[in-house]
Amino acid sequence: MNTALRQMRVLIRYEFSDALRTRRVILVMILFSATLLASFHFSIRLLHRMENQLAEMMELPASEVAGATTEALWQSERFRNIVERMTGDRDVVRELMDISPIALMFGGLSFFFTPLLVLLTCAPRISSEVSDGSARYALVRTSRLNWVLSKLAGQALLIMLALVLCAVGAWIMAWFQTVGGRSFSTGMDMLTFSLKAWVKGFAFLGLALGVSQCMRSPNLATAVSFVAWIGLAVLYNLSESRVGEGMARLWDLGLLLTPGGHQADLWRTNPVWLIPSVLYMLGLGFLYFFIGFIRFRRKDL
């Protein structure tokens, strides 16, 4: 056990330093921040426009900075509908009324983009080293399980770092561009959402690395990961629409085994809903990952 832990520590450290050396970490950061922060910026502008339209309707002077009428907007049914569409659950919206709408906006964007970015950056991680043979140097020194688990841990830490930095970047952006962003609680809410997005991302990281363990070509691994993602989304939507009584209860399995089935509860602040959702997401990540490992364990490299 000690040997395995020691080897994993060495492997994770190498994974991190390799990411720095290869500038892969920069690529991940740029991808995450460009996608999340740019879309956040445009969302703030959209919010600002909506605020001004609302002010115009109410014959009030337009605000220079977004967020001046957010509180009023936040109470409006129209805005509730928008958030409801983003989260897909009215109960969740009500529970989230305590959270800054700017932070919620960041949460929605990070929930939406994280799976995409995770699949894009992580799917080739294992298959690329298997295909160029460099994995062999490590695999005569450590077990396959240690090696792939270290990849999982290394990538998970890297994504967490990217999301936390994005949250900080988004908070700074919100600070200068919105009224509601100028509070510590908004920053903390954004940070919380970045961690929740990481939890959701972990399920997709497991999926990406699970696929990567089965593929020899990095490009194929990325493509198959996306196909698997679409497959899970289709399964979730089918399950959600068909679940019912009797045999239709079996569709519950579809909800249980797809990230979509647990995503709504990640919006909750109540731990009764939040904790099981977090555990399910992490569990799904490990499940997808170890399904890949069953193949990788005996695979000819």
Add this chain to the structure above:
Amino acid sequence: MTPVLKTEGLVKRFGRRKALDGLTLSIPGGTITGLVGSNGAGKTTLFSVVTGILSQDSGTIDLFGEGPFDPELHSGRVALLPQDASLPREASVKGLLEYYAELQGLSREEAGRQIPEIIADVHLTERANDRIRSLSHGMRKRVMIAQALIGEPELILLDEPLNGLDPREVAHMRNILRNRKPGQSMIISSHNLDEIERLCNRVIFMEHGRLVLMSGIRELTGQGHLLRYELKGTPPLDLLRRRMPEAEFEYEEREGLLSCRYSEDMYNEAEVNRVALRALLDEGVDILSVRRGSELESEYLRRSPQRAETGKTDKASSGASTDILPQAGRNR
């Protein structure tokens, strides 16, 4: 001595093709064994199966009498230089070797002591902090050799280790490999038979995934009991036989080669040379060269691959006197 590696009936299939076809062999500890065979003979597959990179379809592998390769158990004790694997391009030479050293269990202090020595051994001290991608092909090969030497493993598997090195580096690497730690074993796969002959004390011939022959090089090539003279002129065979009645003389007229087989119990090399050379010079025969034993290449060509295909390898036809194990026929 306990074998460092034993395989029994090892089979590995790629689709319908058998890359290893019931391979049974045993490598004694403390030896340098050359693995020789034509392309597709199964040499690289054997290394990959032994180190767990590939899984065998059937048969058994036993390392150090402890069972098959287990990375937890054998980490740092078995090293591999794969033939066709790239090194991580962005790592520095020193950083990469330190990473491998720590991964196989060397302490930082021990790695810090060993790695600079190994880097100096492979003549890369000045490039120690350079990234792998900036190195030439030959330099990368030297890094690959270096990684296999970390921690003085008990068994080192080297697949074409000297390929791509310049002649000076080949000679240098040969010295490094020869000056191994006592008790350390190496298996070197190579197409360069001259290299195998210079480096190894044992040799294995493989064809079509089967063992053709396994022997000491000295016994196989007849070093110690065979001298060959390249002549210009006809040798006085009667005179030679009279002067050394216990030795056997044969003359191949077409190639101008005189072979003298003798028993080490009766004569030594110097005695044979003294008598034979004197007799030849007395009779006015010009001597162009003298060679100890036959060349490994000629032994390989004699025994492989036709012998493997017909399964007719046998002790009588081999002319060698030791542990040559005809197996090709058995494996069919």
